[in-house]
Amino acid sequence: MLLKDNPIGVFDSGVGGLTVLREIIDALPNESVIYFGDTARCPYGPRDLKEVERFVLEIVDFLSRQGVKMVVIACNTGTAAGLVSAQKEFKNLPIIGVIKPGAQAAFETTKNKKVGVIGTVGTISSSSYHKALLEFDASIEVFAKATPEFVDFVERGEVEGAKIEEVARSYLEPLKAAGIDSLILGCTHYPLLYPVIKKIMGDGVEVISSAKETAREVKNILERKALLRNSSNPVYRFLSTGDPQEFLRLGRLFLGKEITQVEKVILK
Numbered sequence: 001m002l003l004k005d006n007p008i009g010v011f012d013s014g015v016g017g018l019t020v021l022r023e024i025i026d027a028l029p030n031e032s033v034i035y036f037g038d039t040a041r042c043p044y045g046p047r048d049l050k051e052v053e054r055f056v057l058e059i060v061d062f063l064s065r066q067g068v069k070m071v072v073i074a075c076n077t078g079t080a081a082g083l084v085s086a087q088k089e090f091k092n093l094p095i096i097g098v099i100k101p102g103a104q105a106a107f108e109t110t111k112n113k114k115v116g117v118i119g120t121v122g123t124i125s126s127s128s129y130h131k132a133l134l135e136f137d138a139s140i141e142v143f144a145k146a147t148p149e150f151v152d153f154v155e156r157g158e159v160e161g162a163k164i165e166e167v168a169r170s171y172l173e174p175l176k177a178a179g180i181d182s183l184i185l186g187c188t189h190y191p192l193l194y195p196v197i198k199k200i201m202g203d204g205v206e207v208i209s210s211a212k213e214t215a216r217e218v219k220n221i222l223e224r225k226a227l228l229r230n231s232s233n234p235v236y237r238f239l240s241t242g243d244p245q246e247f248l249r250l251g252r253l254f255l256g257k258e259i260t261q262v263e264k265v266i267l268k
């Protein structure tokens with residue numbers, strides 16, 4: 001039974017999904033949340049999609065046993081690998097990912113119908129953004145590029161400076177040359193690189209993060225299902241499969257506010 005007061009479950013391979021949680025908290029300040037970061041198995045990006053699918057099913061199962069009223073797969077690679085299977089296996093639980101909302105934002109933004117997508121190797125190789133964009137408009141031209149080094153930079157907290165700019169330039173120049181007018185940040189880590197990416201892409205290119213759009217989708221679903229929580233004092237729990245101290249250190253950067261406690265979880 002799904003109840004209004006139950007928390008929303010949000011998960012990612014690590015702390016990157018906190019950029020999505022940030023938007024969910026802004027859009028839905030009354031909602032309680034359990035955030036699950038699978039930091040022990042992060043990164044998902046270079047892994048086989050079948051393996052990531054198994055992780056996604058395990059985590060959704062765990063969250064459903066915690067009594068969440070909805071699950072947000074706040075990880076692009078996780079969404080690409082496991083959203084469909086999770087929706088099929090947990091029929092009574094609303095589950096959404098971040099790819100469709102990001103594609104929708106780009107579809108609504110692009111004027112010349114040339115859209116760029118950057119993400120992990122897993123996300124780009126799945127062509128999930130490509131397919132989602134074409135479902136909105138079959139005439140959109142998609143220019144996709146895996147940009148795996150970005151995750152390493154963000155994990156180190158190195159979000160500005162000459163080195164990241166050089167790497168970003170080599171990844172992004174071909175997309176710029178292709179004439180895109182919208183660029184989807186198809187990875188939870190990339191919103192932290194927004195200033196660098198925007199500087200390279202210039203004023204003519206809208207840089208889109210799926211986080212805002214995903215939060216809007218969460219709100220729509222809870223509204224339609226009459227599951228919006230109306231009381232104040234929401235409770236936030238942060239769970240991690242890896243080192244809680246590391247989560248605390250990076251968590252602040254991703255969430256934009258202090259996290260005081262992280263619980264270590266062992267999945268069975």
Ligand code: DGL
Pocket residue numbers: 012013014016017042043044045046074075076077078119120123151186187188189
């Ligand atoms: N969270 C992942 C994503 O959005 C990036 C980090 C990883 O590779 O696990 O695709």
